[in-house]
Amino acid sequence: MNPLLDQFLSESREFSQGIAAKLMQLEDAPSDQGVINELFRLVHTLKGNSGLFSFPDLTRVLHAGEDLLGLVRNGQIVYSSPLADRLLEAIDLVMAMCAEIEATEQIGGSWAQEAVRMAESLRELMPAVEAEAKTPVRTAALSAPVELPPLAEIPEAARLEALRQCHDGETVHWVCYAPAPDCFFQGDDPLYSARQTPRLLWGSATSSQSLPSLAELDTYRCLLEFHLLSTASREELDEHFRYVPDQVRITQVNPLWLADPEAALMDSEAVNAVAAESAPQTGAAKSAQSVEEQVAALDAILTAQLEILRLEDHPNWFAGRLKAVATVLRNVTRAAGDRGTASELEAVLAECLATGQGSLLLLWLEASREQLIAGHAAQLAAAPGPGATPSQGTEEADATSQPGVAKPPADEGIKFGRRAEDVPGAQRSIKVDQAKIDRLMNLIGELVVSKNALPYLAQRAETQFGVRELSREIKGEYSTINRIADEMQDAIMQVRMMAVSFVFQRFPRLVRDISRKLGKEVQLVLEGEQTEADKNIIESLADPLIHIVRNSLDHGLETPEIRRARGKPETGTLTIRAAQEGDRVLIGITDDGKGIDPAIIKRKAYQKGLIDEAALERIDDREAVNLIFAAGLSTAEVVSDLSGRGVGMDVVRSAVEKLNGAVTVESRLGKGTTIRISLPLSMAVTQVMIIESDGQLFGVPMDNVVETVRVPRRSLHHIKQSMTAVLRGRTVPLKALNSLLGIPASPKLNSDDEFAVLLVQAGGEVVGLLVDGFKETAGLIQKPFGGILSGLSAFSGSALMGDGSVLMILNIREIV
Amino acid sequence: MPIEFKRNRAVFHDVVGVEEAEGLLEWLQSKPAAKIDLAPCRHLHTANLQVLMASSPAVSAWPENPELRAWLEAALKPRS
Numbered sequence: 001m002n003p004l005l006d007q008f009l010s011e012s013r014e015f016s017q018g019i020a021a022k023l024m025q026l027e028d029a030p031s032d033q034g035v036i037n038e039l040f041r042l043v044h045t046l047k048g049n050s051g052l053f054s055f056p057d058l059t060r061v062l063h064a065g066e067d068l069l070g071l072v073r074n075g076q077i078v079y080s081s082p083l084a085d086r087l088l089e090a091i092d093l094v095m096a097m098c099a100e101i102e103a104t105e106q107i108g109g110s111w112a113q114e115a116v117r118m119a120e121s122l123r124e125l126m127p128a129v130e131a132e133a134k135t136p137v138r139t140a141a142l143s144a145p146v147e148l149p150p151l152a153e154i155p156e157a158a159r160l161e162a163l164r165q166c167h168d169g170e171t172v173h174w175v176c177y178a179p180a181p182d183c184f185f186q187g188d189d190p191l192y193s194a195r196q197t198p199r200l201l202w203g204s205a206t207s208s209q210s211l212p213s214l215a216e217l218d219t220y221r222c223l224l225e226f227h228l229l230s231t232a233s234r235e236e237l238d239e240h241f242r243y244v245p246d247q248v249r250i251t252q253v254n255p256l257w258l259a260d261p262e263a264a265l266m267d268s269e270a271v272n273a274v275a276a277e278s279a280p281q282t283g284a285a286k287s288a289q290s291v292e293e294q295v296a297a298l299d300a301i302l303t304a305q306l307e308i309l310r311l312e313d314h315p316n317w318f319a320g321r322l323k324a325v326a327t328v329l330r331n332v333t334r335a336a337g338d339r340g341t342a343s344e345l346e347a348v349l350a351e352c353l354a355t356g357q358g359s360l361l362l363l364w365l366e367a368s369r370e371q372l373i374a375g376h377a378a379q380l381a382a383a384p385g386p387g388a389t390p391s392q393g394t395e396e397a398d399a400t401s402q403p404g405v406a407k408p409p410a411d412e413g414i415k416f417g418r419r420a421e422d423v424p425g426a427q428r429s430i431k432v433d434q435a436k437i438d439r440l441m442n443l444i445g446e447l448v449v450s451k452n453a454l455p456y457l458a459q460r461a462e463t464q465f466g467v468r469e470l471s472r473e474i475k476g477e478y479s480t481i482n483r484i485a486d487e488m489q490d491a492i493m494q495v496r497m498m499a500v501s502f503v504f505q506r507f508p509r510l511v512r513d514i515s516r517k518l519g520k521e522v523q524l525v526l527e528g529e530q531t532e533a534d535k536n537i538i539e540s541l542a543d544p545l546i547h548i549v550r551n552s553l554d555h556g557l558e559t560p561e562i563r564r565a566r567g568k569p570e571t572g573t574l575t576i577r578a579a580q581e582g583d584r585v586l587i588g589i590t591d592d593g594k595g596i597d598p599a600i601i602k603r604k605a606y607q608k609g610l611i612d613e614a615a616l617e618r619i620d621d622r623e624a625v626n627l628i629f630a631a632g633l634s635t636a637e638v639v640s641d642l643s644g645r646g647v648g649m650d651v652v653r654s655a656v657e658k659l660n661g662a663v664t665v666e667s668r669l670g671k672g673t674t675i676r677i678s679l680p681l682s683m684a685v686t687q688v689m690i691i692e693s694d695g696q697l698f699g700v701p702m703d704n705v706v707e708t709v710r711v712p713r714r715s716l717h718h719i720k721q722s723m724t725a726v727l728r729g730r731t732v733p734l735k736a737l738n739s740l741l742g743i744p745a746s747p748k749l750n751s752d753d754e755f756a757v758l759l760v761q762a763g764g765e766v767v768g769l770l771v772d773g774f775k776e777t778a779g780l781i782q783k784p785f786g787g788i789l790s791g792l793s794a795f796s797g798s799a800l801m802g803d804g805s806v807l808m809i810l811n812i813r814e815i816v
Numbered sequence: 817m818p819i820e821f822k823r824n825r826a827v828f829h830d831v832v833g834v835e836e837a838e839g840l841l842e843w844l845q846s847k848p849a850a851k852i853d854l855a856p857c858r859h860l861h862t863a864n865l866q867v868l869m870a871s872s873p874a875v876s877a878w879p880e881n882p883e884l885r886a887w888l889e890a891a892l893k894p895r896s
Contacts, residue, residue: 155890179862184834184861184862184863188862189834189861189862190862191859191860191861191862191865191887192859192861192862194887195859195883195884195887203887203890204887204890204891205862205865205869205887205890205891206891207866207869211866211869211870212870213870214841214844214845214867214870214871215845217841217866217867217870219837219838219841219863219866219867220834220837220838220863222862222863222866223866224862224865224866224869
């Protein structure tokens with residue numbers, strides 16, 4: 001999953017919970033303006049975030065919620081508990097949608113209708129004026145009378161095709177798509193959407209009102225309306241029009257409407273079959289209804305038929321409508337078991353069809369309505385239970401003959417009946433305070449240390465007590481514990497791991513802004529964004545990297561004119577690359593700019609007193625270039641607001657060194673510069689080399705260690721107070737560790753009259769430390785000193801060894 | 817150009833976008849007797865359709881694409 005979406009989801013969850021909590025808080029103190037403001041802010045932010053992705057359903061619900069809360073905030077609506085209920089339901093819906101996004105990375109089309117309904121139900125709570133001003137289309141749709149699609153405008157061929165599809169068991173939907181007048185500005189092309197409608201049978205573009213004359217026509221206001229006939233399912237259509245659900249009306253077409261007797265194709269038996277086919281399901285569910293309910297339903301059905309008959313006439317489909325009513329009535333009479341009424345009905349119907357007048361049927365229905373209901377009720381009372389199912393056919397007919405009433409009455413309220421808690425596995429990630437993870441890590445560190453005591457114990461069991469058997473068993477246990485502890489340590493490291501993309505993601509914007517400001521053209525290339533390292537490391541990496549990038553843009557890359565003059569492509573390239581190498585993360589920042597001139601650096605460094613005359617002669621270009629990391633050196637002629645105050649690169653160096661990292665620079669004049677940062681993957685475990693001096697053990701971080709050598713005493717040169725030796729062609733100053741630590745003992749020599757010399761790197765210089773002997777290297781969990789001991793600058797901390805002894809870790813930079 | 821304006825005839829090419837609608841409207845206003853050639857057209861934005869519907873110009877050629885032709889014929893042919 002895309003990291004942005006991931007973050008959005010985890011934030012949404014948090015926000016939703018925050019919103020729910022604030023709503024609860026408001027229940028106790030409905031007039032607390034602070035809480036209302038906070039609530040509004042949460043919903044507003046969540047809505048804004050959702051807009052980043054294409055989840056229009058989510059945004060729609062939140063937008064309605066925001067509008068509603070806006071009114072509450074301005075005091076236009078008083079907070080009430082129904083309002084809170086509605087908002088809580090909206091939040092549950094939002095969370096359910098988020099769960100779906102999390103599972104499938106998209107929202108299914110089925111949510112669209114629910115979202116629209118929820119948004120409407122929220123808007124219902126707003127004062128009428130407000131609602132009307134905001135949603136003219138929607139209120140119009142709400143108050144529109146039961147509408148039959150104007151099927152007469154469908155050409156013959158398309159209608160017949162639709163009818164054939166109906167008979168083949170397909171459901172045909174009528175879609176009325178009335179785009180918003182300003183839809184062109186939102187990038188909509190309604191004709192295109194209409195043409196792309198799934199399984200389109202027929203479509204036409206009309207204008208709802210007559211179009212104005214050319215002189216008055218506004219090209220950018222959409223006045224058209226689209227009428228479509230499709231065999232796609234409701235879900236497919238909802239999905240297709242998901243961005244404009246408030247602009248479409250989808251109606252399932254009753255085959256009866258399509259069947260026109262004039263077309264001489266109408267097969268009334270087939271139509272009846274269609275109606276009867278779908279009946280049983282509804283009937284079965286209804287069978288348990290009480291007699292009263294059924295009678296009431298029958299009453300409603302008959303009333304609906306009366307309404308249909310009273311609708312204004314349209315010659316083209318009058319006959320079809322008459323047939324539809326007749327079918328319903330036939331079913332009703334059959335259900336009532338009233339043979340007499342049934343034959344009466346047939347007679348009236350035949351006459352109506354012959355004369356083309358519906359009034360006769362209307363009169364008959366009005367007259368015999370009471371009788372029908374009474375007869376039906378009597379039959380129900382006589383044979384309750386399974387016998388009470390006959391109303392099934394009528395129920396079905398009622399449902400299909402009243403399109404557009406799918407909307408529940410407003411006063412009923414909407415019960416989505418879904419608590420957010422119902423969604424299984426809604427939360428896959430948890431937020432944990434870093435202190436808790438640190439504690440866990442410390443505990444694991446201690447486990448590692450105490451585990452290391454087991455081999456000593458095994459040894460003692462063997463040598464001291466002579467129990468080999470026990471010793472072997474202890475060793476076996478040790479290897480098990482060792483494996484588990486290693487895995488635990490690895491797992492906790494994984495928890496703390498973060499991808500460098502966390503830092504990298506801000507660079508595209510940074511580079512763009514800076515290069516704009518400087519009038520340079522820069523292409524940024526990011527590589528290895530997935531490389532992971534400890535959270536602390538990643539977080540402290542941000543500032544140094546920004547410094548380096550700014551420097552590269554400011555001093556490194558040239559303006560397009562200069563680049564062209566030098567025969568380079570006008571657009572400079574800045575590459576930031578991350579990679580893992582062993583237990584270290586390497587980050588390289590490369591530009592193809594003008595590079596660093598070592599001569600200038602040397603001169604500047606000399607002028608500022610950073611190096612003496614001897615060094616000026618001695619150091620090579622490579623070392624000279626690395627002088628940019630020395631404090632107080634700036635090569636830019638002009639101080640800009642970006643860099644050039646001489647505080648850049650030494651800050652970078654100290655920041656990186658604080659993380660036990662190293663930074664170097666390589667540059668080729670005129671070709672470009674590469675700055676390399678090397679950092680440990682994790683700061684938790686420090687690799688140290690253990691050395692011995694005057695009978696004591698000390699640790700030296702492996703980052704400082706260059707090599708270990710044995711130097712014969714006669715190769716040592718004494719120059720005044722200091723000692724030196726020539727190693728691999730270089731003169732290296734030597735210092736005795738004992739004297740550095742103030743231990744009154746001289747370094748020991750081994751049997752071959754050699755000194756043990758540990759070459760360490762300290763601040764770019766290599767120094768040899770005379771020690772008594774080298775021991776093994778070990779991965780240790782270093783603890784900083786606390787209390788009084790924190791003042792000891794010679795040591796960077798201490799670590800517990802496997803045998804329980806404490807090892808002091810030397811701070812090489814301080815003592816050399 | 818998606819719409820090629822000739823002396824008394826506008827030819828619609830390929831896909832005609834929303835930004836053409838204004839020019840088309842002006843042109844049709846200045847040439848009430850103009851004819852429209854839609855043959856090479858694959859799609860035109862709703863705004864253009866609306867202009868054509870408002871002006872109901874004579875169509876000299878319908879689109880070669882049968883599906884688009886059905887749409888445009890339904891919308892532009894004078895109702896009998």
